[in-house]
Structures are given as structure tokens and as C-alpha cells.
Amino acid sequence: MKLFEFEAKEIIKNYGFEVPQSVLIKKGDDIEKKIKEANIEPPLVVKAQVLVAGRGKSGGIKLVKSIDEAVKTAQILFETPIKGIKPSFILIEKAIPHENELYVGIVIDRSLRMPLVLASKYGGVDIEEIARTKPESIIRYPINTVIGLRSYEARIIGKSIGVTGKALNSFEKFLTTLYKAFIEYDAELAESNPLAYLNDKVLPLDLRITIDDNSLFRHENYAKTEEERLGENTEYEIKAHELDLAFVELDGDIGVLGNGAGLTMTTMDLIYEYGGKPANFLDMGGGADAEHVKTCVKFLLDYPKAKKIFINMFGGITRADEVAKGVVMALNESKVKKPIVIRLTGTNEEQGREILKKAGIEAFNDPIEAVKVVVSK
């Protein structure tokens, strides 16, 4: 779960590190009054609080010279969709004049199985971009979780990206604070980009924290606000999320349902291989019962991009008869008719085939044969 910039900054601020002076505006607030109450002097930066990448390039961040201008800009931003999403919050911050922008991020290195600090003296653009254009500038520093990120390590990292003097002490404090947030908030990513490098200190101009979804039971206050954050998701991905389905929207016309992530991805790959295009990824998961299968199939029947449906199931923990029952239930309950091709193998496949046969569906055993048929339909 991605946190909004203002939430991430709140966390860092509560840990005692300075962030730019700011005020948070909700839709409907008296913007002028709030800015004046917060006592922030222009110039100001008006920032739409959205979770999509490339917010700046999409016009979600504006520099303004007066409170008047800030009010107008905020009003406009509230009505301006950024990659399809209108912001519910706007953060108005004191502009910080600066010349140098750094990049600092913490991620989990899957192979080392350790948190990894990434730092570069070339902040302000995406880390992907830095990795492409100046890969040698990226410092990678793994952290042993038993002792955590020590202050001396933060200083080594700071020096290696050119931070010196008084600012080095500030960098050390910032990075250890960011690490603390990374650990305490079960983060997959904690990142400041840009981190302004001023004369005597560093100051996070932007801050992102992504919480590992699997740990949300430890972060209930954020878990409650899940639907506000489905920023980068499409309408059908949001609907699927509400139904607790593992669904990703794609651009083709064949609705795909499989059991298991690897098999479902492979099913998409097979469809491409034989000249078709999948309309989605949808994994029914392990051990799905008829009720859950029904939900999945009905979802695909209602999903307009899917002109036809391909179900590929290999029964292990999932039983073929349960899948067959679920399919038949969905077809009976739904008014939508779409061509449907099913490949059914594994646990209880005979019973499954029998159930489908009674409903007039001939199930395939060979996945390739089945894929060829669905592509040609």
C-alpha cells in the first residue's frame, strides 16, 4: 500500500526530522484561511496528493508566488485528473530554494535478503532513469537487520554521494530516521527524491513509503483507508479488489482464469504464442471452492474487454468438480453469454467433466488444443 506524500512526511516529522513547513488541504476547505493559519510565507509549492508515478511531469506540482495564486492553483488541481485520478488532498508547502538534489531510497534486496540503501548524487529524476543514464553514481549499501543501520554507515553513504560538513550530520540523522520508518512500517520502499542538499542540512522535498500489503494487519489505521489509494488501478481492478480477486487488466479480448499465479501467467503466454491476446490475468488461487469460482467467472462475464473466456485449471488442492460446479452456477445466474473454453485436469477431473457435460460444455484435457480453439473462436 502506497502512502500519500503527506502521510510519509508526517511519519518522518513525528520521528523528529525536519520536513518543509506545510498545510494539508482537503476538498471543500477554506484554502486561504488554512494557509494563513499555518503561517507559511510564499513562495509556495502546491502539490496534488496522488499515488500515480510521474506526478510532476503530469502537472501535479506547481510553484506559486502568492497566497492568492496558491488558492487558485489548488482549486484547479482539485478538478484536474492526473492519470485519471482527481486528488482528494493537496499539500501546500513552503518552497525551498536549493541547488543540489540527492536520491535516497531503501528497498529489500531479494537475493541478499537484506534491506538495501540506494543513494545517488543525481536526484530529482526517477531511480530507473538514474540507473539508465548514470548507473555508476548509484551507491548500494546492504543493511544487516540484526544491528540495523548504524550512524557511521549513514555517514559513509552520505560521503560517498558527496555530502560533507554540517550537512553530513543532518544526512546521517535523515537516513537513520528513514530506516526506522522502513522497519517500523514494514515498508517495501522508503524513498526521498529529491532530497534537497542545502548548506548545512538535507531536507526531504518528496517522500514515498510503500507498506507491504501482507503486513497491513499491523498497520490498521492505513488498512482502513485502502479504497482511497487504488490510484494506479483501473475501474475493473478496483472492482476485483473489492471482491478480493487477484486480477490485472490487460489489452486483449480473451478473459483468462487459472489456478495459481504461475499457471495463470503461463496461460497468458500460451494465448500469445498461439496468436491470441489475453484481456486480463485472474488467479482463482489455491483450493478455490465452487462459490469462489462462480465469483471469478461472473466477473469475467461482466468484464467488457473479455469477448470470450478461457479457463485453465490443473487440479491439485483445487478440485476439478468444484471448479465445474462454480462455472455452471455462474452461467446459470448470469444473463451475459460469451464463448467459453475450459481445460480441466487433475484432482476429481472425471466428476468435473461430467458436471460440465451436463451443462453442454466439453472440457479439454490438453491445454494447447484448448488454447488453439479459444483463439480461433
Added chain:
Amino acid sequence: MGILVNENTRLIVQGITGNEGSFHTKLMLDYGTKIVAGVTPGKGGMNVHGVPVYDTVVEAVKEHPEANSSIIFVPAKFAADAVYESVDAGLKLVVVITEHIPVHDSLEFINYAKSKGVNVIGPNCPGAITPGKAKVGIMPAHVFTPGPVGIASRSGTLTYEVSYALSRAGIGQSTVIGIGGDPVIGLTFTEVMEYYEKDPQTKALIIVGEIGGDAEERAAKMVEEKRFTKPVVAFIAGRTAPEGKRMGHAGAIIMLGSGTYKDKVERLESVGIKVAKTPFELPKLVSDAMKSL
């Protein structure tokens, strides 16, 4: 022979009284796996399919000192604790079936287990099977047959698909391991390859990978450096998956431009590992690879 699980496995099932724990205890027993005890806190004294249940792993090990492995069906919230418990009780292999464990938890318990010389398989995995010897996991037994091919896979169902295709082509398996679909897992491809390299039964290896991370690239490096010398063929799921989206598995995501299908295939092919376009090409690829021995 085979690796990690075999006729010498003496298993403890953690979370044995739950739905999944009890169901799969039955199936593992049917397969011939030696299950010596089960653990569920507060249910000590019970019996599940003839297996005695204890409150703690320490008690189970005290009563059954031959125990050497554990399989965990405990809910995600409590799974980390279950791993620490079996590591501290001296078990040498811990198989974590549980899905949705927080990645920071996995990071810590995997490093802890490693420091104590304990192997962790998973989390979010189907377990491991040495056909004809022992099954420590949730895979459907009927698709496996004993033979010369090792399989290491990041995906569950796809592992069954591949094993079934091999078995139908008359090619058996030495040990099949689902290493798990999470970003941070215990034994990775390279670590199980060290075991396969030493196993006399294993004549060739199939790697079933997917997008995300660099586990496949590291396996390629191991072949390049001749630390793994048996024939290897591979399949990678997710050729058509879009960037930045999680494809079901927490670990199946292309992030920061790395972990793409193309990178993985190029790296594997650069060291002579043939990559199948579909899982159904694997039986032919692996049998060709073995013929060239």
C-alpha cells in the same frame, strides 16, 4: 536418494489441527511420509489421523527425538513464531506453506534459520516431494513418478503441470521443490542446485522461474562458473506480463525495470540453458539434454 526430503524424513506438522493442516497430514501419510507429531498450541493431547498432537515443538521433539523436519500450516500472523520455534527446537528443515507472510518477517526468520544451519523452503510454496519416498507439501501425489530429473520451481500449479507432462512422457523426477512465490524466500534456485549437484539420482535439472527478482540470473551464473555441471533447461512464466503489476505472487513483479522475461531468457541462454516457450516443450528439451551426456 533425492534431496532434502526422503525416507529418512521424520516430520512434525505445525498447525496440524487446522483445516489445511489436518487435510494434508492425511494425504502425506497416505503417500508414506513419516509424520511423528503435530503441534497446535492449546490442543496438546489430541490425535489427528493417528498423529499425536503437542502444545509446543519442544515437547514434540522431546517425545520424538527422531524428528528432523517441520511443515508449517500456521496462519501468516503467527507463521514467523512457528519458524523460530522449530529452529530453536533443533529441526534442520522447515517447510513454510503459509501465504501472505509479511516480507520483513520472512527476512528475519530466514536469516535466523540460516545462522543456525537450518534450511527453510518457502514461504508461499507447495513444499517438496521425492517421488516414491516422501512428500512434504500439498502437491497432488499422482502426477509424480520416480526418476532422474530434478525440478525447482517458483510456482505451485505450474510445477504439477511440468511434472505431469514429464511423467506422461515416461520421465520421472528425483526431487521436485516448489521454492515459493514470495520476494524473499529460504532456499533459492542456487541453493537447491548445490544439493542437486551432489545428488547421484539427479541427472538433469528443470528450472521453472517467473518474472521478478534475479534468482534465474543467479542460477545462470552458477552454471557459467561451473558450480553446477549437470544439464539444465528452463521455463519462465510471465513473458506477456506488464511491468509494475503484481501477477498473483508477491514476488512476480517487474520493478525498477529489472526482472523482465527478456533479461532472464537472454542470461540463461548465454550460458547454454535452453528455455522452453511452453511448459509442454520441457520433456523433450530435458530428454535431449540428458541424451547428450
